Amino acid sequence: MDQEQFVLTPQQLRPRTNLDALAFGNTSEIEPLDRIIGQDRAIQAIDFGIDIDSAGYNIFAVGPAGSGRTTVVRQFLEQRASLRPAPQDWCYVNNFRDARYPQALALLCGESKVLRSEMDALIVQLRRDIPMAFEGEVFEQRRREIILAMQRQQMMLYQELEAYLRERSFTLIRGESRMVIAPIAEGQPLTDEQYEKLPDKVKTRYENFRPEIQEQFGKTMRLTRQLERNGRQALEKVTRDIAGFVVDQSLADLMSKYANTKVAEFLTAVREDAISNAQNLIAPAEAQPLLLGREAPRDRFLENYRVNVLTESQTCDFAPIVIEDNPTYANLIGRIEHRAEFGTMVTDFTQIRAGSLHRANGGYLVVEAKNLLSNPLAWDALKRSLRSRQIKIEEMVSFYGVVTTVSLEPEPIPLDVKVVIIGDEQLYELLYTYDEDFAELFKIKAQFVSQVTKDAEILEDYARFVAGLCRKEGLLHFTRDAVAYVIDAASRLVEDQKRLSTRMAQVADIIREAAYYAQKAGHNLVEVEDVRRSMMERIYRQDHTAERYRETIEDAVIKIDVQGSHVGQINGLSVIQALGWQFGIPSRVSAQTFIGRRGVVSIDREVKMSGPIHDKGQLILSSYLEACFAQKSPLSISATITFEQLYTGVEGDSASSTELYAILSSLAEAPIRQDLAVTGSVNQFGQIQAIGGVNAKVEGFFDVCQRLGLTGTQGVLIPSANVQHLMLREDVVEAVEAGKFRVYAVDTIEQGIELLTGVPAGEVDEQGNYPEGSIFARVSAKLEEYRGLLEKIAQQTNAAPEKALRDCAQDKLEEPPSA
Known part of the structure; x- marks a missing residue:
């Protein structure tokens, strides 16, 4: 098999956006964007929710932070508010x-x-x-x-x-x-x-x-x-x-x-x-x-x-828009203040204060879901007001059974308001599932997406977004190539070559930082090198934890080999999340095989350090082994696998193919190249499936190899399905261009094991046999040897193979120590 067919080109690792179709030299020559990128579905839902006057058609805007939720909501409300009359003023007087x-x-x-x-x-x-x-x-x-x-x-x-x-x-x-x-x-x-x-x-x-x-x-x-x-x-x-x-x-x-x-x-x-x-x-x-x-x-x-x-009303020209940043009960519903007289707290009608519902009455109220739900009584009070269509101010002490000398019960005020709650998908699902009132009061879900398909229209929108931000904040304008690099960075944010991030707050930060470095460098326009520097500086600022981990590998505290070959040992890849930043790390995965019928045993699972998805992956690889090597007789094997020096637990199935390679290597006694690292899950048919965090994983192994010394043979095996998700750092791509590092894309276990061992996996013939000398033939031979030994032990002990093996092991344990 020609291994070069699996090697990815630099262009595949980080495709470059081409903006030649857009006729501008820099962003000062194009009009700013006047809409939100990629949120058509959410915009339509908000438009409908604002226009309909029926009860319960309040809006819950769902989406990740920075996706433009608040901006879209504010823009639409401002448009609608200008078309609605100003509401009545409300006063309280003595009864x-x-x-x-x-x-x-x-x-x-x-x-x-x-x-x-x-x-x-x-x-x-x-x-x-x-x-x-x-x-x-x-x-x-x-x-x-x-x-x-x-x-x-x-x-x-x-x-x-x-x-x-x-x-x-x-x-x-x-x-x-x-x-x-x-x-x-x-x-x-x-x-x-x-x-x-x-x-x-x-x-x-x-x-x-x-x-x-x-x-x-x-x-x-x-x-x-x-x-x-x-x-x-x-x-x-x-x-x-x-x-x-x-x-x-x-x-x-x-x-x-x-x-x-x-x-x-x-x-x-x-x-x-x-x-x-x-x-x-x-x-x-x-x-x-x-x-x-x-x-x-x-x-x-x-x-x-x-x-x-x-x-x-501040103005009588349009309806009010109130954005409540701190929706406590008092800030939302209003409160009754008290004053001290002769050591006693008293109050009267002049001490009644409005809440944001009063100020938004006749217009619109916008609140953040997490802020609303984190304030005791506020959520129930809001629901109660929307159901009854009136605002009833009650003293907070009444909810806790405290009695004051003077108490008031102000007359409720009729409520006519459209409420927009901004939150994430998890909060929406929790409320929809566990709050019986939620679906009746918030009938409109405005779904904001975190990414959008990359096409000619979106590319133009991105360029106009950059132009608009530069004008609004007085930033240096970007060259066309610099805009293209910003778009590439937006692809990296979502880890997809065909899609772009719609979390424009993050993109705006990239633009601001690039403009800062351009100004610092004395440039008149933001160039590609300024955007690239801003990206590398951002990585450097957040890379402290990953740097400490690489130091432990360099000092041989954590054992990782990036050269040579070993049987039953392979470099797996994991992703660590640390305070909003993720980075990849290599971990040694080892396997041992021996006589028995316990099957594949995950040490991490046995000590309860693995999650359910990892355990599912382990069972799938066991199923694959049985499908390949137990067609003529039961599988006679005991195998153990583990992530060495990993003490924080294991979750996910992205290492299931890695674990399977280690087991095959141990059974076939075929050394695995340590200059390669592997990621990818496997299904029951031996097909390699896509995983998450592919960029961080590739870059994590590259950083370790670079620290220990690049040899030109090092690289990473990834699923072919993940090629579209690659948007690697520039220094990794440059190393690939220089022949110092490689990235391989594989579809099957057979392709992967041959790349790792240099020995073909072997294809089964009509009789169910594998070519002599192939990995699978050597595995079959080893399993047959185990089965024969089990039967021999059974004949000698006149017991079933499993019992004979247990008795043999017990006898071994009870032997007196040799002198």
């Missing part, structure tokens, strides 16, 4: 029937600020005009008349009572705090001592009068109190009449302006309250002391007339 339940008022856009100013002015006016009205002569004259009339009537009642008492030898003694009825003799009230010295007959006469005197006294007192009540009522009526006149004058314009609206109901309640509390403004200020620096109580009732503007 004069029960202050615990503040009332919500809706006003036309911009009117909330006006009403707030008008009510603030009304408070100032009432505070000034009401006291002035009661300082006039009219009120004072009417007050005096009422008081004098009441006093005259009371005096007449007392005079009648005194006359009544004198007729019965009693008198009325009026003190400062009470009145006493006492008997008299010779015109003078009797003391208690004098009264006791009276004859019994006289005292009896006095006592006989007491019941009717007490009744008459009580009647007089009742009439007196009635006169006082009538006087107070008369004074209150006068006060209400005058206060009513002042208040009506102050409210006339507002009542006319807001007639037939809910604001008019509020103004009516303000009128009644102001008239009822007008007396508080008449009381002398010196009789109303300040409390701990706060306003005097006589003014406090006026604060109930203020308007707490909850939401007010």
